[in-house]
Ligand code: SF4
């Protein structure tokens with residue numbers, strides 16, 4: 001579930017507002033978006049993946065909110081951690097480049113017409 005918008009990191013691009021499929025965020029004129037409907041969060045991590053400055057933290061629990069500390073998240077590198085995991089962002093290798101589908105296809109029968 002989405003737990004944190006880092007106001008100090010946010011550049012107010014509102015990408016998270018646009019990409020969230022369940023409209024969890026509200027845009028705020030001249031400020032960082034706010035988490036307005038946390039219980040609607042689907043824990044899909046899309047907002048964290050798209051945030052260009054790693055200002056968001058989505059905790060890996062879909063059924064409950066958990067307390068977080070921005071200092072701890074910052075120190076552990078968890079802010080924007082999903083974006084790093086999937087290799088999005090400058091200087092990273094997108095996880096799609098390590099896609100093992102061709103390997104799987106080579107060892108299992110193709111099921112395409
Ligand atoms: S995507 Fe990141 S930088 Fe952009 S508004 Fe959302 S939290 Fe701020």
Ligand code: SF4
Nearest residue numbers: 020041042044045047
């Ligand atoms: S994790 Fe998904 S559903 Fe939750 S706030 Fe981010 S984009 Fe929206």
